[in-house]
Amino acid sequence: MALGKFLVKRLLQGVFVVWGVVTVMFTLRAVSPGDPANLIVGEAADPHLREQVREQYGLNEPIYVQYADYLQGIVVGDFGYSFQSGRQVEAMVIERVPATLELAIAATIIAILIAVPLGVISASRRNEPADYGATMFSLLGISTPNFWLGLMLILLLAVQLGLFPTGRRPVGLAEALTALATTGYATGLVVWLKHIILPAITLGTYFTALITRLTRSGMLDELGKPYVDATEAKGLPAALIRYKHVLRNTMIPIVTVLGLQLGTLIGGAVITETVFSWPGLGDRLIQALNARDWPLMQGIIVFIGISFVLINIVVDALYASLDPRVIDE
Incomplete structure (x- = not known):
């Protein structure tokens, strides 16, 4: 096909x-x-x-x-x-889609940057302190409710230490980038970054833990295959083997989960957006629920459903490019 x-x-x-x-x-x-x-x-x-x-x-x-x-x-x-x-x-x-996409994509980027290297290190150092630490991190990330984590981050980092703002973001990413391009000042971008860091960490924590465990298990399966021994026998550096060959073969399930979880992040940002007063679809959905505004509720849920479908199609295309055999299944 x-x-x-x-x-x-x-x-x-x-x-x-x-x-x-x-x-x-x-x-x-x-x-x-x-x-x-x-x-x-x-x-x-x-x-x-x-x-x-x-x-x-x-x-x-x-x-x-x-x-x-x-x-x-x-x-x-x-x-x-x-x-x-x-x-x-x-x-x-x-008008609320950009804010939700910003938050979901930021959470995904944070998850990928932390989870994939952590999963590789955990698999490469199996049954060592690094592996135990990564496992503990994953368990905590999966077990921690995001609304509780968000409140704790606000109380500790925003209220007590004053490192991050607690109010609603005053500028969006598009506005910040436009100001940077026209005036050369990055003030708006810095403000946007300060406002999105805590919500992105809160939303992406579960995702990070999930990808870490998935990367670790996939790497362990691949490390035990004959081609790894063959590449080691050729004298290739261990880092090259892990990241170019083993990790590539592990990416198929990771890409699938990334796509599915991105849709979940878009639909599941309701609590996070409410905690941080983030002006996205989740915040608007809560307002519609409180007012029993059915047309607005329907519109938001249908949009989230369409987003899931489109993301899954993109994931299928990436999956097929990584493993053409799925087209014939």
Whole structure:
């Protein structure tokens, strides 16, 4: 099977996944108690006004008509209007995407920079103090709740030591880079870095521990194979063997987990964004939940579902390039 057909197959499967997410969210909205019109105009509003709101938002239509209209709107990129603010949902989602992507990518970079070398060192020095230390770090990282870790980092590094800010970030990455390019001053970039370090560490800790364990186990499997003995017999340096040959063959499961976890980071940043007042999708989702703003909640969840699908397709493409045999499976 050619790579193109392989990716088309994955894309079609992703369409069904997104459709399932949309259907589940719409069903939850339909069966949830309360009249959405009351959320918009209030329970004490005039009945005639409430009826006008139902008609405006299509809430007076049969449920199957509402479902069909919602699917049609999603196909053309129209997710409706927020009950609370009256703004277009897609605009409210898109404006928060950069902040969430910044946080997820920063957490992923931190995880990769720490986890991969740590996993290699742990596997290369099996049953030595370095291996025990890496194992202990992994256990702590997997076991520590990120909301607790975030609060502890704020109390210790921000409140007690004053090394990092505790408030909402005043500038985004795009704004900081634009200012750097136009004025030559890196002040905005430094401010952005100070604000993102603690949230990125909090969000990426579990990810770091997971990749460390995965790298270690994969390296141990590869180090016991005959080709490693053959390369050692040729006199190649140990570092070259570990990082060029052994680590490369270990990267397939790591790339898979990286892609899946990036989607998890995007969807799972809700708690971290709330703790650090990070202006991303998670923070907006909590606001929508508190206000029972169903169109906004649906839009955010559907966007996260689409992100998962697209990331998985990219992972499949990378997987196929690393191991072409998966195309024929």
